Amino acid sequence: MATVKRVQKAVTAEVHAYVNATRTSCQVAALPPEYRQGKPQAIKDMAQKNLEKARQEKADAYSAAAGCDTSRIIIPQISGGGGSAGGSADAYRICIHADDEPCDGFLRMEATLLAACMGRNHRRQAEREGTCAAMLEKTDCTGMHVVGGETWDYRPISEEDKAFLAELEFRVNKIEPECREAYLELKAARHEQERTQEYMEDIGPKFSSAGPKGYEIYKRALANRDKAQQKKIQAEKKLKACQELLEDNEAETGTGEEQSDTQNKQKNVRPCNADEKAAFAQMLGSWRSISLGPNMTISGSCEQATGTEKYAEYCERPDATYNATLKRYEVKFTGRMEGESLQVAWTPDSTDTRSTAGSGSCRVSPDGTLSCSGIPCGINAKKQ
Known part of the structure; x- marks a missing residue:
């Protein structure tokens, strides 16, 4: 039984590896020629190696299961329609980070060097953001995904994708690194306020007039909603103060012509x-x-x-x-x-x-x- 399960797992893994390799190759091909080398090519090569490894593991699994009944093995199907948000994120990430400089070497050395390295990456990403967005509009190969295969059709988002989407959220909302902690606090406070508001609205009709005990439950829900509302207001103020401080610092520390212009005005x-x-x-x-x-x-x-x-x-x-x-x-x-x-x-x-x-x-x-x-x-x- 364990041998047959190994075959099922290997078959499913090979289909996923094939989709990933095919989709990645298509995405890299969609990039402007000057963006294809370096990290995009490395991502494409890695996807191809993973596919070759998955095929070998499938062959080994079938070999180990010789003589076993594998007729009930489910082969996941591949769908190419409807588009895929995950595929779009993959394509955009490959494009936007293609020219990134590795900053890991500065993590235990000097804070200014790490900040400078990340700053250079941020500027490079900003320069190519328009190109990557335009490329994404024209890319028609991001809709391939796997369906079927017991519960294997669910593919949890990776930590890398989570980090990328978080970075994309910061950029879309124009949140500078210095204010990201305040932004996350506000985001959590908004979520808590929405949750407590929904809970209060849900129990309100049931408990507000359901006797002393029911009314106490309703009052606690109301107090929690008000507390969450105040926490959200404080988080909004904290983020606003952080952003205003950054603006003041930028006005004070502008360099070159920008600094001269600021000083002349102020x-x-x-x-x-x-x-x-x-x-x-x-x-x-x-x-x-x-x-x-x-x-x-x-x-x-x-x-x-x-x-x-x-x-x-x-x-x-x-x-x-x-x-x-x-x-x-x-x-x-x-x-x-x-x-x-x-x-x-x-x-x-x-x-x-x-x-x-x-x-x-x-x-x-x-x-x-x-x-x-x-x-x-x-x-x-x-x-x-």
């Missing part, structure tokens, strides 16, 4: 000329960073002496020591620097006729860019 600051950019870049050129695992230590110059004049910088959380050799104060910041503000103020060197005094704040973005605002012109410097 602080009436004139754009930098080439000499000023060079002067400020030289001033910030000593910025260094050292990564020490999840609690990152970033070191930089917090006060720089030049002759009798100084570029004086002060920080929110200073732990400064004066370096007599380099004639500057050196400050270490422990913790994650993304989004943390480095307050700065400076006086130009007496021989520097190109710069003017100013004060403001600098921030370190996840990709390592040090962006300063409130200075006489828009400036940003990269960690060396």
Whole structure:
């Protein structure tokens, strides 16, 4: 009996592997030529290998069942009509992630490197999103699926597909990584509010006038509904606050021309000329960073002496020591620097006729860019 069950399982697995290999080949062929190599081709090759393995396992199962009655083996049928949401998700995922850079190597190293890697992938995905969507509209090979075969026609969604669909949901709703936790809290709160509302409506006609005990049940349901409603309202506020904070940070930490434009609008600051950019870049050129695992230590110059004049910088959380050799104060910041503000103020060197005094704040973005605002012109410097 166990041998016959092995045959049934192998037969069903081979049909699923065939559908997956055929569908994947069709999806890869539907991609624009420049997108087919790399990860799409690897996915196609893996599907083909899985099919070959399934065929071999089926042959082995039949061989082991020689002499047994296999006449009742159910061979699942393949249907090609009606379209398939799962197939569409597969096709879109292959296209949108075709150029992704592997970021796993940064998981235990440096948070800024991991964030930068994921950011690069996000930009690549955004660039090809329109192409992938257009490709999906023209793809007519995603409707193939398996029917029949006892309970084998049910194919649970994989963890990979769950992760992809979650990522797609974030992107469709324009939820940035920093606010995803708040978004998930709101999603759960909405679900709980809907559940308690439906329950209250269901028992209301039965229990609201069914005597003291029934009324107590109704009151508890009503209280749970109200509690869930308040939780949803708080979650909505939390998500809104997170998104508004991100917008404020983006306005403050914009780089290059974008930063200059923001500063001109908000602080009436004139754009930098080439000499000023060079002067400020030289001033910030000593910025260094050292990564020490999840609690990152970033070191930089917090006060720089030049002759009798100084570029004086002060920080929110200073732990400064004066370096007599380099004639500057050196400050270490422990913790994650993304989004943390480095307050700065400076006086130009007496021989520097190109710069003017100013004060403001600098921030370190996840990709390592040090962006300063409130200075006489828009400036940003990269960690060396």
